[in-house]
Amino acid sequence: MRRTTPWLRIAVVLITGCAVLLPLAIVFYQSLLDAPFFQPSAKPSLAAFRFVLADADFHRAFLTTAIVACGMTILAVPLGSALAFLLVRTDLPGRKWLEPVVLIPIFLSPVVLAFGYVVAAGPVGFFTLWTKQALGGAPWNIYSLGSLTVIAGLTHIPYVFLYTSSALRALGADLEEAASVAGAGTARIAFTISLPMVRPAILYSAVLVFFLGFEIFGLALVLGDPGGLLVLSTYLYKLTNRLGVPSYQLMAVVAVVIIAIAFPLIYLQRRLLGVSRHFVTVAGKGLSQRPLRLGPWRWLAFGGVLVWLAGTVLLPLSGVFMRAFVSAWGEGVRLFDVLTLDNFRELADYPNLVRGVLNTLGLAVFGGALAVAWYAAIGLATHRWQGLWTKVMDYLVMVPRGMPGLIAGLAFLWVFLFIKPLAPLRSTLFSVWLAYSVVWLAYGMRLISSALLQVGPELEEAAAVAGASAGRVNRDVTLPLIRFGLVGSWLLVFMIFVREYSTGVYLLGPGTEMIGSLIVSLWATGAIDIVAALSVVNVLLVAVGLGAALRLGVRLHG
Amino acid sequence: MRRNPRLDFSCLLATLLSLGAAAESKNPATSPQVISAAEKEGKIVIYSTTDSAAAAPLLKDFGALYPKVTVEYNDMNSTEVYNRFVSEAAAGSGSADLLWSSAMDLQIKLANDGYSQEYASPEASHLPSWAVWKNEAFGTTFEPLGFVYNKRLLKPEEVPQSHADLINKLKASPEKFKGKVTSYDPERSGLGFLLITQDARTDPAFAEAAKTYGKVGVKLYTSTGAMMERISSGEHLIGFNMISSYAIAKMRKDQALGIAYPKDYTLVMSRIALIPKAAKHANAAKLFLDYLISARGQDIIGNKAALFSIRTDVQGETTAATLTKQMGSSLKPIPVSPALLVYLDQSKRLEFLKQWQEALGTK
Numbered sequence: 001m002r003r004t005t006p007w008l009r010i011a012v013v014l015i016t017g018c019a020v021l022l023p024l025a026i027v028f029y030q031s032l033l034d035a036p037f038f039q040p041s042a043k044p045s046l047a048a049f050r051f052v053l054a055d056a057d058f059h060r061a062f063l064t065t066a067i068v069a070c071g072m073t074i075l076a077v078p079l080g081s082a083l084a085f086l087l088v089r090t091d092l093p094g095r096k097w098l099e100p101v102v103l104i105p106i107f108l109s110p111v112v113l114a115f116g117y118v119v120a121a122g123p124v125g126f127f128t129l130w131t132k133q134a135l136g137g138a139p140w141n142i143y144s145l146g147s148l149t150v151i152a153g154l155t156h157i158p159y160v161f162l163y164t165s166s167a168l169r170a171l172g173a174d175l176e177e178a179a180s181v182a183g184a185g186t187a188r189i190a191f192t193i194s195l196p197m198v199r200p201a202i203l204y205s206a207v208l209v210f211f212l213g214f215e216i217f218g219l220a221l222v223l224g225d226p227g228g229l230l231v232l233s234t235y236l237y238k239l240t241n242r243l244g245v246p247s248y249q250l251m252a253v254v255a256v257v258i259i260a261i262a263f264p265l266i267y268l269q270r271r272l273l274g275v276s277r278h279f280v281t282v283a284g285k286g287l288s289q290r291p292l293r294l295g296p297w298r299w300l301a302f303g304g305v306l307v308w309l310a311g312t313v314l315l316p317l318s319g320v321f322m323r324a325f326v327s328a329w330g331e332g333v334r335l336f337d338v339l340t341l342d343n344f345r346e347l348a349d350y351p352n353l354v355r356g357v358l359n360t361l362g363l364a365v366f367g368g369a370l371a372v373a374w375y376a377a378i379g380l381a382t383h384r385w386q387g388l389w390t391k392v393m394d395y396l397v398m399v400p401r402g403m404p405g406l407i408a409g410l411a412f413l414w415v416f417l418f419i420k421p422l423a424p425l426r427s428t429l430f431s432v433w434l435a436y437s438v439v440w441l442a443y444g445m446r447l448i449s450s451a452l453l454q455v456g457p458e459l460e461e462a463a464a465v466a467g468a469s470a471g472r473v474n475r476d477v478t479l480p481l482i483r484f485g486l487v488g489s490w491l492l493v494f495m496i497f498v499r500e501y502s503t504g505v506y507l508l509g510p511g512t513e514m515i516g517s518l519i520v521s522l523w524a525t526g527a528i529d530i531v532a533a534l535s536v537v538n539v540l541l542v543a544v545g546l547g548a549a550l551r552l553g554v555r556l557h558g
Numbered sequence: 559m560r561r562n563p564r565l566d567f568s569c570l571l572a573t574l575l576s577l578g579a580a581a582e583s584k585n586p587a588t589s590p591q592v593i594s595a596a597e598k599e600g601k602i603v604i605y606s607t608t609d610s611a612a613a614a615p616l617l618k619d620f621g622a623l624y625p626k627v628t629v630e631y632n633d634m635n636s637t638e639v640y641n642r643f644v645s646e647a648a649a650g651s652g653s654a655d656l657l658w659s660s661a662m663d664l665q666i667k668l669a670n671d672g673y674s675q676e677y678a679s680p681e682a683s684h685l686p687s688w689a690v691w692k693n694e695a696f697g698t699t700f701e702p703l704g705f706v707y708n709k710r711l712l713k714p715e716e717v718p719q720s721h722a723d724l725i726n727k728l729k730a731s732p733e734k735f736k737g738k739v740t741s742y743d744p745e746r747s748g749l750g751f752l753l754i755t756q757d758a759r760t761d762p763a764f765a766e767a768a769k770t771y772g773k774v775g776v777k778l779y780t781s782t783g784a785m786m787e788r789i790s791s792g793e794h795l796i797g798f799n800m801i802s803s804y805a806i807a808k809m810r811k812d813q814a815l816g817i818a819y820p821k822d823y824t825l826v827m828s829r830i831a832l833i834p835k836a837a838k839h840a841n842a843a844k845l846f847l848d849y850l851i852s853a854r855g856q857d858i859i860g861n862k863a864a865l866f867s868i869r870t871d872v873q874g875e876t877t878a879a880t881l882t883k884q885m886g887s888s889l890k891p892i893p894v895s896p897a898l899l900v901y902l903d904q905s906k907r908l909e910f911l912k913q914w915q916e917a918l919g920t921k
């Protein structure tokens with residue numbers, strides 16, 4: 001159809017390539033030196049690789065991380081897909097209000113989430129103490145590898161949910177209707193029609209969740225420290241400190257190793273997706289969706305969802321909320337004696353609080369939208385374009401997240417320091433936005449890619465035949481058809497930007513405070529009560545906002 | 559007992575007046591040239607490990623004293639201060655005018671590597687001699703490291719009074735303390751490493767102590783918050799080498815926490831301030847440094863920011879003066895000196911860590 005050279009597409013790919021490769025190139029270069037790359041004394045050396053790869057702590061951390069990543073993928077993918085099917089395609093009671101609640105674990109800072117678990121179910125958590133009183137003992141230890149894996153798995157379900165639900169929303173109802181007419185029950189439809197049809201979304205989310213496992217930090221720091229569990233990102237602390245001054249070359253090696261894991265993963269993902277035409281579900285004729293009936297299973301399914309919510313949202317959140325309203329907790333404390341609003345009063349006095357909240361919401365709402373626009377441009381640029389560029393792009397989008405937060409933060413500082421044309425942008429919010437958008441590129445973009453895979457070519461072809469330009473086809477046909485993917489992508493990016501911190505740590509300054517950075521600096525001095533109060537405010541703000549947005553969204557699209 | 563409110567008021571007024579008069583004489587002795595040059599610069603950029611909330615009273619008072627100089631205050635952790643500064647210095651782009659960090663060894667390293675500039679502060683003569691190195695690095699606080707414990711779960715007689723006492727108590731009731739003792743992880747926290755090497759140097763029975771920590775399964779963390787919260791909840795009973803300034807700020811709200819300073823020796827750390835060579839607003843930095851160690855600034859450090867003032871002529875609860883009265887010669891300040899560089903030598907550092915792990919029995 002389009003025989004001219006697609007300059008616009010190439011431009012999008014090139015710009016994205018630069019944004020992704022600049023920080024990575026610095027990290028890679030650093031890994032091959034024996035000193036900070038900006039020191040004149042730095043010489044090429046493989047010593048850093050030798051040191052890290054021979055380090056017993058690295059082996060231990062790598063193994064633990066691999067177990068956590070596998071475990072959480074195995075848990076999160078089936079449960080997340082089932083949750084998405086129930087909430088999007090069936091007549092599950094209360095599915096409208098459940099959605100914002102389901103998403104809470106994404107936008108809550110993982111440190112706070114993990115801490116909520118400690119307050120609720122730690123060795124002296126209130127839930128543990130009740131159980132001990134009632135049963136004489138509490139048979140769990142939240143500091144074990146098993147608990148860390150299960151908690152990581154359960155709290156990553158919302159990612160899978162977001163991916164699968166966006167794809168399910170765009171699923172034409174014709175096949176499900178046909179199966180229903182032929183007498184198939186709802187479960188059968190789910191397992192033979194609906195979920196297999198959204199396989200790209202599920203697969204993408206599986207790969208991304210697995211990869212998140214390698215970067216897992218906050219959960220591991222709070223839940224892993226007491227038991228001495230070491231994962232790759234907490235191992236980086238050792239590398240920062242072991243030689244006295246931060247050894248960037250050693251840290252860079254860890255990033256390079258994680259990035260190396262991304263390649264076979266993406267290769268596997270490309271193989272499994274194979275010919276993308278299989279997943280076309282938005283075709284010339286569409287039937288509007290009707291919720292499938294769960295019949296007698298309705299309440300059982302509802303119960304199942306509630307159990308998950310109790311374990312993943314209610315339990316940690318009750319810990320955080322409780323901590324926000326007391327002055328002390330734990331063994332030998334009567335809750336009624338310690339109730340207080342002081343934490344909120346103190347929070348209100350905290351310098352720059354309001355500005356931090358506004359900055360965060362601004363960056364999340366508008367920066368998020370801008371990031372989605374960029375991701376959509378990449379999606380459209382590689383849409384129906386089988387070529388080397390597209391293949392390269394598939395690999396490119398994934399690698400930035402291979403840098404754990406501690407390293408990503410440094411890498412972006414270096415980009416804005418040493419790439420001179422970018423230097424003037426360093427102290428603006430643009431630098432923070434770019435860093436966030438690049439690191440989370442795969443996560444926002446894959447939602448759009450999977451939506452694009454669902455769009456059949458005939459609608460676009462019809463428009464082109466009728467004389468529409470390529471831009472017009474995109475604007476009037478393709479983009480409206482992938483709106484659920486766009487909304488899902490924006491939701492995800494919004495929530496991640498709300499809680500993100502480490503990537504921007506070296507780019508934030510006075511005037512650009514974020515909730516994430518406030519939480520970290522309060523945490524460091526031990527003001528966990530104020531962290532809890534801030535998190536409560538954060539949850540209420542975002543949940544109410546999300547609820548309203550989703551309601552509005554439902555009305556707009558429904 | 560009912561007090562006469564009017565009497566109280568006049569008392570208050572008298573106190574306020576005397577404070578006002580005292581504040582006048584407590585002002586920093588910065589030379590008029592530096593003051594006017596600083597006011598011309600109009601701005602100072604600070605990278606600091608002291609969090610904004612603790613620093614707020616200082617910044618406010620500085621702003622009242624020198625309204626023409628705006629302070630751009632960035633708080634971050636000690637590794638971030640170091641990383642950010644050396645990267646920015648290498649790129650030759652704008653960086654901080656003053657670094658104020660609790661990572662004493664990293665600050666001395668920066669000074670030793672030639673990143674700092676000399677400034678003969680007119681206030682420096684009021685600092686103890688161990689707190690100033692070459693007029694380049696200045697200790698600004700006097701923060702003792704203590705035992706923080708859970709008051710609900712440890713009876714007063716169970717609170718250790720010295721390092722030796724702690725070890726004896728751990729040995730006497732290993733069941734009670736199993737998994738209940740906490741401190742910084744010297745492998746993952748620079749401060750933890752600094753403190754434990756000071757212990758090793760000061761405590762003649764350190765080897766035995768380390769072995770005992772290993773036996774009770776000491777829990778090692780990277781952040782103060784994680785430790786104090788767990789002591790307060792009763793998950794842990796006691797922490798050693800805890801930064802008292804943070805503990806005291808928390809104790810004001812949390813009745814569960816208590817603090818004890820070991821009587822055999824109490825380590826004291828100091829936040830070090832230095833002015834980088836390439837500081838864009840060097841005069842403003844000098845002005846702020848003078849203020850920080852002036853009687854006026856130290857009064858706020860000791861009495862409002864709960865960071866412990868280092869000047870002996872400043873009175874109040876959290877000051878070196880009061881502490882010295884209580885503890886006498888058992889206070890062991892960590893000197894601001896190149897001795898801090900010893901363990902930045904890779905092989906010495908790795909060797910120490912190896913011994914530490916062997917003593918704990920984790921390797």
